[in-house]
Amino acid sequence: MRKKGFSVIGKPLPKVDAMAKCAGETVYADDLNLPRTIYAKLLRSPHAHARVLRVNPERALRLEGVYAVITGKDLPEKFGIMPATQDEEALAVDKVRYVGDPVAAVAAVSETLAEKALGYIDVEYEILKPVLTIEDALASTEESQRIHTWNRRANIQKAVSLEFGDMDGGFAQSDHIFEGTFFYQGNTHLPMEQYCAIGFYGPDNKLTLWSSTQTPHYLHRALAKVLGLPASRIRVIATPVGGGFGGKSDPFSHEISVAKLSMITRRPVKITLTREETFYVHRGRHPVKMWMKTGVKKDGTLQTMHFRSFLDGGGYSSYGLASVYYTGALQTVAYKLPSYKFEGVRVFTNKPACGPKRGHGTPQPRFAVEIQLDEIAEKLGMDPLELRLKQLTEANSITVNGLRISTTGLRECIEKVAERAEWKKKFRKLPFGHGIGFAASAYISGAGLPIYWNEMPHSGVQIKLDRSGGITVFCGSTDIGQGSDSILAYAVAEEFGVDPADIRVVTADTDLTPVDLGSYSSRVTVMTGNAAIEACGKLKKMLLEVAGEVLEVPADDLEFADGRVQSQSLPERGISFVECVQKAEAKFGTLGATGSYKPPKHPANYKGSGVGPTPAYTFTTAIVELHCDGETGEIKVDKIWIAHDCGRAFNPLLVEGQTEGSVYMALGEALMEEQIFRKSGLHKIPSILEYKSPTTLETPEIETILVETNDPEGPFGAKEAGQGPLLPVVPAVSNAVYDAVGVRIHEIPITPDKILRALDGRLKPVSVPDFQFPPPIKWQPGEGVQVPQKN
Amino acid sequence: MAVSERSQKRKKRRNSVLFEQGAGKILLRLKVNGETREVATEGSKTLLEVLREDMGLTGTKHGCELGECGTCAVLLDGESVLSCLMLGVEAGDGEIVTVEGMMQDGKPHPLQKTFAALGATQCGYCIPGVLLTAKALLDKNPHPSRDEIRQALSGNLCRCTGYTKILDAVELAVKGAEAP
């Protein structure tokens, strides 16, 4: 039916909520004020590792205006985002595992009083020695040193080992073998909006929870479990999220606590965390130590790769099970690898739990891979771009670990970014102190599997058409600033040939909207877009039937355009969209339809193969040009060019925005951001002032190049843009530093002191622990299920 | 920044003294967005708290309440100030403009238009502070260079945009002002 181009897709339209945000009218969680609201505060542990012997709230409860105090005893049910590792408690039951771990919650008439009441809660701790390093965590055998007891041994949450193809042969055939160690420091999301939630257990015995969350559906499940309420009596509303980046994707203590406090007090209970507390909630980037060994032919062809990762997980599992697999899953996606071995381990330490931050588990290995490739190219006397261009993975291919690649624009990304940055003119030709570096990467457009196993759709959309011509789209997706509400409006407007501004979007409300799994893993555009198109398709069928009858035109000659349903051959023969809807409502009754989306199956079927598959991979390349002062070690980034294969730019403004934001965030990680702790386990810098992040002054000009590959699995061909573009920037900075001053920095953040030490030959290589990984699960390509390809 | 943190601590101390001595509520008269309004409030409240909690002007956001992020910026007599760092009573004589006051006669300010049009708002949480800081700049210097814009906005953290589209939007508003 579609003969012309798009009328909405690909256009630089404003977001549907843009003016509300510019007018200060968007209602974020902390802007909500319900009548009779009381305020909550959490009492947090001052110790990194301790047994909680006794919590006595009596003195606090005696204060006038304090309505309730709850402790671990009130919420003993464990929870956690991953079904297999439910090791969190809303309030510590018998143990605290990091400085900041919540122990009790107070509800009082004012925030000030709630805060004061915390001082009247008596807690008796038995202090234990904190475990703070990966090495200590692997070695802690004594019972008192074990942070959890559910895991099999020491402080190992999960150890995995996977082997694909012929490793021995791969190394035997190699002319050169490269080995290196790397360290990617942990850092945090630092969204500008602090966490905030409001719980209200109403007179109808139903609970409503408003929260700044990226995953209302998973939160809904956790609330039901911990509070012991039927999920059908709980409503979760995700308020517009003031920045997430993965940090608001777990169910949290503060959310469960306000719900419980409201069940006790029967009043709305609100909590807004301080900035300091957001550093304790964390769930940010895992610090990861890595070891990597790669075999190559003389001409640079990769023969095999063996990769090990050691993740410092902090006090709880969070997404850790997925995180550890993600450090190994995507190495095979950008370049052809005939064999590959991955070993990874995630440990518990007495620090705030790590989790998913933009790129979830993949920026760390990408850092190692892209630096080592740069070193290989250097050794073989090749241009690093040529080395990569020799061995890019292809469209419609399957990787050695069983991942299906549908489309790839990596070649074009490399060529375009090199051309714009004038790579050939600059690489190894700039004067000392001035350098340029390149890296490439691959990422997923949504996880192929849901977090809890089920056969249901990952995304559902419901559309209501009414006789006014109004279109309302209902979807559980959560707008965290990436523009997911706008994506729904654009998709539906394109399908019905109307203006996106005429569409109402209702999202992120578990009572009103069909389930969408949440804003994580860069899944939203692909999954909600496809679900929306399916729902539109059902309605269009009805509309075309009546329009065909009225206009006496065959339905396949009709199109939706300019607010009309009209003949394509004789455009003057048409009716308005409103009239068409009215006629359809007369014929079929009330008009509504649903659409669903579930990702396609992947060939891989080994244990652990749930992490890595996706509807479509995206590819990105970055070139960083910088100045590095050989005297002071200071780095000034001059410019970053970034090319991203986004499938199709749904809205180029939004895709560029995601790309620029990713580049910025990567630069913060590469140069300055770090989540660091004292020997006691105390966070060293839990404030915006001390936790350095780039301002306008440190952020260079960013030139974005969008490459379109029109993926058959994507809605209108679109793939993700929110996370992939972060990945290549960090190693490209390190590679540029080498080009500028001739030293390799294998750890981030790349600070002036590290550069100076490296220049003096005093920067030690990263040490990795000696650890016996479990015997590998071996899998050969071709062993998996056969999957049909879409065209 | 270190200085402002110290003064913040001093203020907090003074506030708590006021509060504990039972200073109770005071009647505060503020001129906000051209309207003179009176609220009964605690003298210890920051301007941010008075605006958000007592006046219902929740367009002004907060990211730290310690003077470190720029999210709470409002205009006081045309200057961009951090509303988390001053008391409501300290703003008594001035003219305050918050993001809600940027629209004039129901029409968006040119900056609001260009920010919306260029996709300069992602989560939008930093945007009220950014818009007001940019407005203060343009009111004083209608034709700033990109570097001057960068400088003026260097105290406003944004974690979403990489600042690129924010700078573009301010530049576009500058150009728009030149258009006939």
Ligand code: FES
């Ligand atoms: S809230 Fe005022 S500067 Fe951060």
Ligand code: FES
């Ligand atoms: S738009 Fe989200 S912090 Fe600036």
